[in-house]
Amino acid sequence: MDVDVDGSRGGDPGGDRAPGAGRSGDEGLGLRERKKRLTYQAVSDAAIAMFLERGFDRVSVAEVAAAAGVSKPTLFRYFPAKEDLALHRFADHEDESARVVAARAATESPLDALRRNFLDGLARRDPVTGLCDVPEVLAYQRMLYAAPSLVARMASYRSRSEAALAAALGDRLRDRLAAGQINAVLNILALENWRRMDAGERADQVYGEAVEAAGLAFVQLRDGLGGCG
Known part of the structure; x- marks a missing residue:
């Protein structure tokens, strides 16, 4: 998310x-x-x-x-x-994964860079990771998911994010496939964290499990993506 x-x-x-x-x-x-x-x-x-x-x-x-x-x-x-009034705050995150990959050190793989970035977001309780229990953030997210037109518009943001990441990886077919899988995993991790926050759990209590889930997710990505890992 x-x-x-x-x-x-x-x-x-x-x-x-x-x-x-x-x-x-x-x-x-x-x-x-x-x-x-x-x-x-x-x-x-x-x-x-x-x-x-x-x-x-x-x-x-x-x-x-x-x-x-x-x-x-x-x-x-x-x-x-009208949707931009609610969703413009997503815009800086559209190419975040692509920027992380492009800015990584030569010795760091794309997956390692993305994993590091996501874990850093969890540690900072960045709302983009879903692990944020600030009431105002939760209210904003509930508002987004309650409006079908906003849910549909968020899909277009994710599509552009995926395209940007694919380009950063090289824009070959395998890069586009990898970008789709990576973005799907990041969205699933964030959505799972948000659902737990929305159910009333606290970010500090969930943090350890969120880190563990991210670790598992990136291991599965590495096993499946091979050369991109």
Whole structure:
């Protein structure tokens, strides 16, 4: 399950959204870019608050625009679709696996790099691993899974993530097959962790089992993928 709650990139089809909008730090941004970033964040905050309170399907784009103090055309320049208002926080994770593989040391295999990254996420209780029991994070994730249109849109994020990872591996047929298997395993691990958090278990209590499950998963991947391990 690819989810982050810290705010990150969204759609920017016309270049009207501030570069780095939703990321921490204003260093290097001019006044115009800062204003864009503030608008982007205001719209995002208003949308998420309303979705959490009433449910994604019960809030209109017009209501979000009004709450954020912008027009609908302005809102759509920042977020091309209603679903992007809820899911833009996934965007920085779309190519995370690909970036991990590309940035690994020459002596480290792709699977070892991805395993290290996932274990580090578990240790940090990164929401993308599912092992996060912060109430606000759990509420956000429940909101996502309650809306069919958001579930469908998340599948497109995973598809792009898989394509990016395949390209980082070499983009041969075997690389595309490997990327599909790796992404499936990461999603299953995260979903299992999230389900346990959603059932009321605590992240600290589940951590050891989550690490063990990740270890087993990557051993199975290595056994099955051979040359990519």
